[in-house]
Amino acid sequence: xxxxKVPERDTLLTITNEATRNEVYxxxxxxxxxxxxxxxxxxxxxxxxxxxxDFPIRDEIxxxxxxxxxxxxxLEIGPGSGFTAFRIARQVRSLTLVDVAAESxxxxxNNLGSxxxxxCICADPTQPGLATELxxxxxxxxALDVFEYLVxxxxxxxxxxxxxxxxxxxxxxxxxxxxxxGDGVTYFSCLSELAELLGQAGxxxxxxxxxxxxxxxxxxxxxxxxxxxxIYRQMRSGNPDGRPQTYERSWVFKxxxxxxxxxxxxxxxxxxxxxxxxxxxxVFACEPVTDEILGRQLVIRAWK
Numbered sequence: 001x002x003x004x005k006v007p008e009r010d011t012l013l014t015i016t017n018e019a020t021r022n023e024v025y026x027x028x029x030x031x032x033x034x035x036x037x038x039x040x041x042x043x044x045x046x047x048x049x050x051x052x053x054d055f056p057i058r059d060e061i062x063x064x065x066x067x068x069x070x071x072x073x074x075l076e077i078g079p080g081s082g083f084t085a086f087r088i089a090r091q092v093r094s095l096t097l098v099d100v101a102a103e104s105x106x107x108x109x110n111n112l113g114s115x116x117x118x119x120c121i122c123a124d125p126t127q128p129g130l131a132t133e134l135x136x137x138x139x140x141x142x143a144l145d146v147f148e149y150l151v152x153x154x155x156x157x158x159x160x161x162x163x164x165x166x167x168x169x170x171x172x173x174x175x176x177x178x179x180x181x182g183d184g185v186t187y188f189s190c191l192s193e194l195a196e197l198l199g200q201a202g203x204x205x206x207x208x209x210x211x212x213x214x215x216x217x218x219x220x221x222x223x224x225x226x227x228x229x230x231i232y233r234q235m236r237s238g239n240p241d242g243r244p245q246t247y248e249r250s251w252v253f254k255x256x257x258x259x260x261x262x263x264x265x266x267x268x269x270x271x272x273x274x275x276x277x278x279x280x281x282x283v284f285a286c287e288p289v290t291d292e293i294l295g296r297q298l299v300i301r302a303w304k
Contacts (some may be wrong), residue, residue: 037065046087052259064283074092077141096138098120126153138163138165140171143171144173168304181295204304210293211284221277
């Protein structure tokens with residue numbers, strides 16, 4: 001049973017930082033946007049052509065809240081196996097992928113080599129000068145469940161603001177969870193801390209809200225993914241170093257060659273699970289945030 005009323009997207013509030021950056025206040029978010037929200041098309045060949053991946057439930061947040069168009073240049077930070085890029089490349093003019101890990105990025109290049117509008121750059125988004133290194137401006141920059149691993153989120157935000165065109169949009173989603181419950185190193189105790197970083201980075205307007213899985217989607221995802229994975233992890237020996245904070249340290253990456261033989265049945269199962277969790281409608285519901293943001297999956301949309 002729903003315990004709160006989920007606001008419509010056009011009733012969300014935008015926190016706007018004026019040029020003076022002395023005051024943060026709330027105003028209604030502009031509803032007009034000529035871009036469209038649409039899921040990437042699915043092709044049967046995706047089952048064997050898409051990069052090997054875990055079930056990408058985080059992509060549902062991207063599809064639900066970030067409008068794209070075919071005349072856009074996009075930037076993704078932390079592409080993982082390249083699965084999200086594989087699908088998003090169909091919706092944009094060009095897609096640039098940035099990862100600090102050379103080995104992981106080489107794997108992405110191998111996975112996406114056939115896509116002419118995708119390029120890969122090995123760079124650290126937390127080091128100054130990223131925009132110069134990219135040698136291109138973008139209409140949108142996004143990162144999915146990456147922000148919590150960045151040791152210097154302030155520099156990363158400045159880099160992304162500099163890489164965006166004047167009308168460009170930043171899209172971030174990540175679990176704002178306090179360690180050790182969360183496996184990342186970056187989190188914010190209150191909304192004002194995050195808002196201040198956005199303002200200092202050069203953004204003048206932003207939406208910050210939380211998302212949660214709707215009851216049916218949560219049940220289906222837990223039953224078919226989280227619970228079996230929990231049982232499997234219990235059967236394996238413990239990891240003294242904790243959960244990996246980079247993709248190349250993950251179990252999937254280290255065993256990718258062995259897992260390739262199971263890619264087709266695995267992707268078929270992910271496809272069926274994706275259909276199942278969407279039987280009840282949208283996978284995620286959004287809710288406004290005040291100053292209590294710890295322990296929530298946050299979504300940040302920001303404009304210069």
